[in-house]
Amino acid sequence: xTRDELILNxxxxxxxxxxxxxxxxxxxxxxxxxxxxxxxxxxxxxxENLGFAFSTYAxxxxxxxxxxxxRDGGAVKISRTLKEKAxxxxxxxxxxxxxxxxxxxxxxxxxxxxxxxxETAQLLCxxxxxxxxxxxxxxxxxxxxxxxxxxxxxxxxxxxEQVLNCLNENDRKLIRLRYFDGxxxxxxxxxxxxxxxxxxxxxxxxLSDMRKRLIG
Numbered sequence: 001x002t003r004d005e006l007i008l009n010x011x012x013x014x015x016x017x018x019x020x021x022x023x024x025x026x027x028x029x030x031x032x033x034x035x036x037x038x039x040x041x042x043x044x045x046x047x048e049n050l051g052f053a054f055s056t057y058a059x060x061x062x063x064x065x066x067x068x069x070x071r072d073g074g075a076v077k078i079s080r081t082l083k084e085k086a087x088x089x090x091x092x093x094x095x096x097x098x099x100x101x102x103x104x105x106x107x108x109x110x111x112x113x114x115x116x117x118x119e120t121a122q123l124l125c126x127x128x129x130x131x132x133x134x135x136x137x138x139x140x141x142x143x144x145x146x147x148x149x150x151x152x153x154x155x156x157x158x159x160x161e162q163v164l165n166c167l168n169e170n171d172r173k174l175i176r177l178r179y180f181d182g183x184x185x186x187x188x189x190x191x192x193x194x195x196x197x198x199x200x201x202x203x204x205x206x207l208s209d210m211r212k213r214l215i216g
Contacts, residue, residue, distance in 0.1 A: 014038075
């Protein structure tokens with residue numbers, strides 16, 4: 001699968017990740033735009049020979065860019081050039097919709113613009129208007145309400161699995177015994193052939209490292 005296909009086929013993953021942060025002070029449009037940046041970075045760095053699915057690799061990258069948005073104060077920095085190109089894309093999109101009679105696909109827009117699918121996806125993110133998720137009328141005051149995201153547990157598991165893949169075999173086994181199999185430190189120590197104190201110390205180090213990787 002090509003880089004552009006990876007991006008195009010996983011835009012839904014960006015939406016899933018971005019929806020986890022709805023109601024936390026940053027517009028969904030900005031969350032989605034940052035997530036797209038993470039998706040593109042993941043597509044650029046993905047190596048299928050590593051032996052795991054692209055989604056497993058992409059989720060931490062997407063979440064990392066979204067969390068970076070919060071650390072940077074909640075504003076996506078978009079250059080004037082990109083804004084102008086996004087306006088051009090929006091015009092092309094509207095013209096294509098008139099000609100075709102239906103909303104054009106990302107591939108059709110990319111072909112008309114003479115740019116890649118990944119760049120088209122990024123520009124679409126920039127050009128999307130901010131839409132209230134809770135009001136039915138443009139004049140109606142928006143009320144933010146908490147919403148359960150059914151994909152959050154899946155995203156969390158994918159993020160954890162990705163971080164686990166970065167650990168050495170012994171550390172990975174320790175974490176799986178403790179947190180996936182639910183064993184005590186004493187039983188884990190017996191299986192690993194070390195002392196309970198060693199398990200306790202090593203576990204704290206591993207968890208601290210995993211936490212840093214997950215935060216991004």
